[in-house]
Amino acid sequence: MKKLVISIVLVNLLAACASQKPHETTAVPAAPAASAAATAPATASAVAAKTAVDPLNDPTSILAGRSVYYPFDVAAVQDADKPLVQAHAAYLSKNTARNVRLEGNCDERGSNEYNLALGQRRADGVMKMLELGGAKTGQLDSVSYGEEKPKATGHEESSWSQNRRTDLNYAK
Amino acid sequence: MQKILFAVLGVLMLVHTSMARAALSIEIIGAGEHQIPVSIVPFGGDEKLGLAINEVVTGDLLRSGLFRLVDPAGKSPHEAAEVHYPDWQVRGTEALAIGTVSAQADGRIVARFRLLDVVKQVELIGQAVSAGDGQIRAVGHRIADLIYEKLTGNQGVFSTRIAYVNRQGKIFSLIVADSDGHNEQIVLKQNEPIMSPSWSPDGSHLAYVSFETGHAAVFVQSLYTHQRKAVANFRGSNSAPAWSPDGKQLAVVLTRDGSSQIYLMRPDGGEIRRITFSGAIDTEPNFSPDGQSMLFTSDRGGSAQVYRMPVAGGAAQRLTFAAGSSYSPRHSPDGKSFVFAHLSGGRFYISLQDFQTGQMEALTEGGWEKKPSFAPNGRLILFASEARGRGILATVSSDGRVKQHMYTQSGDAREPVWGPHL
Amino acid sequence: MLKLRVFILLGLCFVVPAQAGLFSDDDARKQIQQVEARVLKLEEQDKQQTKSIFDLQGQIDVLNGELRKLRGQNEEIAHGLQEAEKREKDFYVDLDARLRHFEAIEAEAAKPVNVVVPAVVDGTVAVDPDDPAAENRAIEAAYGLSKAGQYADSAKTLQAFLEKYPGSVHASNARYWLGSAQFALKDYKEALVTYRSLLKAEPNTAKAPDVLFAIAGCQYELKAVARATATLKQLIADYPDSAAAAKAKKLIAETK
Incomplete structure (x- = not known):
């Protein structure tokens, strides 16, 4: 459940980054980005791997x-x-x-x-x-x-x- | 109560004694060539004490392998005047111990005992032995020491104590007991491992390794006040404590600067200085009786071997060269030889090596035998062994002739070490 | 390295929307893809580097192990050599003593002859105590004197030698020869003392049967026949297979 939430946050984040919406100020996505980085340390690898599962908990890893x-x-x-x-x-x-x-x-x-x-x-x-x-x-x-x-x-x-x-x- | 079973195996004799009430049962394998026939008459008055003192004495003497017990067969003199020597000469006994024992109002146990030479018909010892707090066993051990000393000329060790670790599942107990394994006292009991107990030279303290902080740390504990202190608790492992003969220094093995190396410190943890610089594993230090040199185990030569170095510093010299590896060296009390555990062909042997000649001799037939230590009189060696799938304590005489197994009631007995004379 | 990557990615999140007005979606996507590719490349490089470092660490471990093994072999070879040297010395000393025994008999038979012996001052050979070769020279000189039948000088030299080098490897031979010289000088009491001191110092010497035989000889000369016989019997009992025991048996049979 928790993983799912993180995934959604990340997907939204990526969407926001790539979005064209000019009205969105940098401050709005910055907040979730910062909190995502703090609560999910796996952000960087998760982005690269396009998955949000902590690889440590992945039995196939x-x-x-x-x-x-x-x-x-x-x-x-x-x-x-x-x-x-x-x-x-x-x-x-x-x-x-x-x-x-x-x-x-x-x-x-x-x-x-x-x-x-x-x-x-x-x-x-x-x-x-x-x-x-x-x-x-x-x-x-x-x-x-x-x-x-x-x-x-x-x-x-x-x-x-x-x-x-x-x-x-x-x-x- | 006491079943004695003789089975002749060549020149060896197998003696099995089992004591139903005892926490430990004892099995003696092999016997000295020249056993002295002795009779220990039940002491007068011991029926009031609930423990037959002559059985304590008998057990001690039997375990030494130097005596053969001759059954008094109904005769029970308690005073010298009641002894009719020809009765005993006929039985072939050479020495006769008689006496009386009583408990005083203050709880003191007092035994008056005599050792008589049956052949010469003279009194060898006539003495009162006492101990406080109803310690009947202590009185028995003291009497056994006196008999042993008189008849063999060597100092007895029956009154000394041993320490060992008992492992039962995940529970570890540090135990101090009489030299016969009785009178067990738990010094420390916990869910984490305990290793390497080491007696201070005066017998007042034990140094040991405990994992209670999550890793191996060295503690020193008073056996009188039970106060304890972590004296080495650095990162990594802190282990293998060994006291200098004057009790002023403790050698320990630390990994705080990299690999396991030997350091000296005060027993309170102060003034630490490193004395080995090998970059390999240096462990299990043991001081020579004169305090000048030290034996230790090192793998600096690719396999674990015994080395010796001056405590003041200097080059280490390798002492063991037999095939396999060698561990846990301990000096004999006279400093002329050392005992160690030799692993060869998948079996551990308790072996003895002479410093002068370099000659090595296996004292045991091999098995799962580790961690030898000398009795303070140098006549017996205590070690950890295994029988019937359990860790047990065992002794072997320093000439390899007499072996004895002690079974603790449950769990695995390991890491034994013989304490000093008190 | 890692921080850099995180920074780049996070930075992108801030930067891209800000510039969204200038770039199209496609441009932004392209840039992200490019950066991502670079990050992947860097990660790959990083992985390679780590692997190389691991390999190096592995090599260090292997070399450390090799070094320890070599050290161990070195210790074993040095020990083996020491043992061999000790054995060789023992063999030599023993052989030398045996040979000299026969040479002395020959010398006795061929007396008188003039033999050049090393310089002797007051019965002692001038030696430097710190020079190990001096020890060998000293014992050689004493042997030379015995060989030449100069027993009095030999005895003096040997006594001086034993005082100077009590722990010498030659001490046992020196005592044996001192005893023989004293015996030759008919000083049986002193010979007896010397032989006994030899047995006391080295109860397990290979020469023990010969020494016992010599002791019996002294006792015979001192007219202690019973003791001499007892000594011979002890010799036979303790060293039944020795040549001396055979001689002893013969002697007992003859004296009966």
Whole structure:
């Protein structure tokens, strides 16, 4: 419902911009434009994409992916996950009001303390990439849970591979 | 009440004792080669206390692996004059502990006990042991220490305490307990993880890592006043606290300047200075008993290995070279060796390495074994293990001969650390 | 970059209606389309740049990893080399000691001969304590003297050596040779002390069976036959497979 309203506002706005009506003063469209920009940070991309849906909430968007996965004892973002990180970086650079927390996790191999450090290195690696991709430092925070909050608890690779990851957790 | 089951496995013996009422059940695997046969007679007057003190003593001595319990078989002398030595010589026991115990009006528990040499027919110890607040177990542990010290010549550790983290679902508890796992006291209970408890050298404080602020931060808590303070709570992770032997410094691992590096600070959080500069992961610092050097885990060489460096600063030297990776180093109390968790071929082993020769020896058969720490007498090593799908506490003697499992009643026991002599 | 784009778009919203009087709808649309195309192009460029930066970051990560691995390999190689050097030294010292044993027997047989030995001042070889080569020269000199049958000088030199370099890798050999020299000088009591100190300092030395045999020899010479026999029995029990044990067995059988 809310999205629909924003869409209508945007469509009206575009119409107004392109309209020939000479009586319309700049002040009238300026007000909704400013408020639209403030309440819907996705304006710019929405205009370009001709859609008003926040891509973060679009299940078909690449942004729907919120986890980066790693091989054992590795903290560098793998090639397969780079487009995902890049997309989030682009999103954050366009939506400066959004904040994201990078949460590094590890499988249980290694000591708890070593894994805490490795998880931090993983989270910081993603954070660095997001910064390089245009996100502001203030939008980002990184933490590590090491092996303390496993998603899967088995002692085998199928569990471990799920636990070796950095989650991108957007603030609500 | 106490079921003892002997199964001979080559030269090894498997002893299983289970205590129905206990929060922990204990399983001892393997035994020392030369066990001293002893008899602990039920103490006079203990029926009034609700806890048989001889069972506490017996449990302690059994777990050390150095003693074999000989059943008193109906004989119950409480005074030296009542002891008829030939009765005991026939049973093959070498030492006999007898005594009486009573609760005073103020709640103090007083035990008068004697240790008798059955062979030489002389009294080895005759002493009164007491503890306040009805602490029958404390009295039992003290008696076990006295017997252990007299018969083995080494300092006993039964009166010391251990700390560990219990995880039950999403609830984490920091627990302090007697060395046998009994007498559990919850120091902290919360919905966020707790890691890496570390005893101050005088046993008065615990430093640990808590995630209650949303990320790993180091806290120091008094075990007497229960006052606690976040002493390191910078951005990123703050972890792996380790006390210097004089208690004046705390080594911690911070990521505030980038990667995980080791810093020194006062235990109140003041005067922070960085002491490693590797750009890699440097963690799990542990001071040598003389306070001059420090062991730590680092992946600066591509895999986690144990390194040593002077606390005053200087080059770090790699100490572990076996295939796989090595974690969680801890000095032995005499400073001559260190114990660590060695991950090789998908299994964790508790291993011991001699500083002088560089020789490494696996003390366990391998499994999910982590986070070793020495008992203050250097004879036993406490570590986290796994059995029947649960995290448990375990000990192994420093010669690898005697192993013991402790099962907490529920949840996973992890991150154990043995406390100092008080 | 991004701000610029937003600015352009927002700006358009203000500007276009204001100029609507001057331009037709078509012109305005065209301009919007052009700007939009430019924005898309810029965005594409931005995306490319970010990708390049990511690639660079990836390369840095890989290089960091490689660097750590190389460091690790370096540590392992250095450690392996150190171990090999230590082993080699042990082998050499052991072999040297064995050879010298035979050479001394030969020298004994070939006495008297004149052998040039390094300069000896007051029974000590002039050495510089900071010079590691001096340590080797000193022990060489002492061996030379023993080899030449000059046991008194050799003993003095070896004693001086042990005082100067108590922790030397040659200390065990020096003690062994000092004992042999003292034995040759018929100073059995002193020899006994020397041999025992060797076993005390290095209970696990490879020379232990030979040393025990020599101790028994001293005890025999000191007429402590029972003790000598006990020593030989200990030797046989502790090192049953050694050559010295075989000799000991023979000796016990002979003395019976």
